[in-house]
Amino acid sequence: MNPLEYYKTIKPVEAKKVQQQLRQKISLEPFDGDPEYVAGADISFNRGSDMMHAAIIVLRLPDLQPVAHSLVSEETPFPYIPGLLAFRELPVLWKAWQQLQLKPDVLIMDGHGLAHPRRMGIATHFGIEIDWPTMGCAKNILTGSHDELAAKKGASVALMDGDEQVGLTLRSRTNVNPVYISPGHKVSFDDTYKIAMKTLTKYKLPRTTRLAHKWANRLRRGEAEEGYVEQ
DNA sequence: GCGACAG
DNA sequence: ATCTTGTCGC
Numbered sequence: 001m002n003p004l005e006y007y008k009t010i011k012p013v014e015a016k017k018v019q020q021q022l023r024q025k026i027s028l029e030p031f032d033g034d035p036e037y038v039a040g041a042d043i044s045f046n047r048g049s050d051m052m053h054a055a056i057i058v059l060r061l062p063d064l065q066p067v068a069h070s071l072v073s074e075e076t077p078f079p080y081i082p083g084l085l086a087f088r089e090l091p092v093l094w095k096a097w098q099q100l101q102l103k104p105d106v107l108i109m110d111g112h113g114l115a116h117p118r119r120m121g122i123a124t125h126f127g128i129e130i131d132w133p134t135m136g137c138a139k140n141i142l143t144g145s146h147d148e149l150a151a152k153k154g155a156s157v158a159l160m161d162g163d164e165q166v167g168l169t170l171r172s173r174t175n176v177n178p179v180y181i182s183p184g185h186k187v188s189f190d191d192t193y194k195i196a197m198k199t200l201t202k203y204k205l206p207r208t209t210r211l212a213h214k215w216a217n218r219l220r221r222g223e224a225e226e227g228y229v230e231q
Numbered sequence: 232g233c234g235a236c237a238g
Numbered sequence: 239a240t241c242t243t244g245t246c247g248c
Contacts, residue, residue: 043238047240080239082236089238110239111237121237142237175248180237238239 002098003129004091008077015087019120025128026119030188031106031195036061038199039104040208041096041126043089044216052076054092055215057208058104061198064207068230070100071219082142083117086125097130099228106133106187106195108208113184113192115159115167117143127185134184135192136167137206141180151175153200156193168193173204 010018039058045051057069074092078084097107112121113136123136144161146169153174159167159182167182168189181192199206205213218224 043239045238045239080238082238085238116237136237138237140237141235143235 002091002094004094007087007091010078010087012081012084015084016118019118019125022120022125022128023118026114026124027186028183028188029186031133031186031191034061035105035195035198037067037102037104038195038208039100039107040206040210040212041093041107041109042209042212042216043092043110044213044220046220050075050077052089052092053216053220054089054096055212055219056093056096056100056107057211057215058100058102059199059208059211064199064201066211066231068100068102068228069215070096070228071215071224071226072096072099073219073226085111086120086122089122090126090129093126094129101228102230103132106135107184108195108199108206109134109136109184110138110209110212112136112138112142112167112180113182115142115144115161115180115182117161119166121182121184123182123184131185133186135187135195136180136182136184137196137209138180139205149178154197165189170196172196172200172206173202176204179204
């Protein structure tokens with residue numbers, strides 16, 4: 001059964017309490033060995049609609065070739081509230097994860113992990129729920145700030161929330177605005193950097209994110225069907 | 232009180 | 239997040 005069913009009846013005040021409770025379960029233990037498979041998770045939806053379209057796609061390393069994908073559509077009863085994104089998107093992602101047969105070594109999610117006011121971004125929250133290594137990769141900052149960053153691909157600087165590091169600002173492509181990566185669960189700050197670099201090609205966003213986004217959109221437009229497919 | 236605010 | 243054409247810069 002889906003432990004996230006509970007989140008469908010929850011209200012914002014309770015949601016924040018859940019985040020405070022989950023906080024003590026966060027693990028930043030380094031990832032062991034070299035990952036063989038990485039996956040990307042993303043959601044797509046029409047503005048104004050609560051029907052969420054989720055995609056998780058698994059890529060093989062180091063060639064980044066897709067080997068499997070899981071697509072699921074489901075309605076969400078929770079609105080978008082900054083800081084509470086997980087309660088809107090996790091239920092459908094949970095189904096997509098359960099349906100996925102080939103589990104990756106690490107899952108890269110759209111949005112933040114630790115780089116969250118209560119250190120409980122969607123990547124951390126989901127990692128704890130499924131007890132799996134996860135990390136966040138966001139296009140915008142939710143909380144925190146950082147020093148100037150060199151313009152060359154691979155440059156990085158700590159993302160700080162007060163005097164605490166919550167993530168890394170990463171130049172994923174030369175002369176392009178950076179992305180913000182942070183540990184979700186069961187990975188270290190160093191791991192997030194190494195893993196992110198393995199997934200970058202010629203674009204700003206990791207190939208995992210790009211492909212998950214593409215499939216989520218196909219599902220939304222009816223160009224792809226729900227289900228699990230392995231190559 | 233005011234401004235900020237993942238997707 | 240999504241809706242959209244052209245356009246600036248490496």
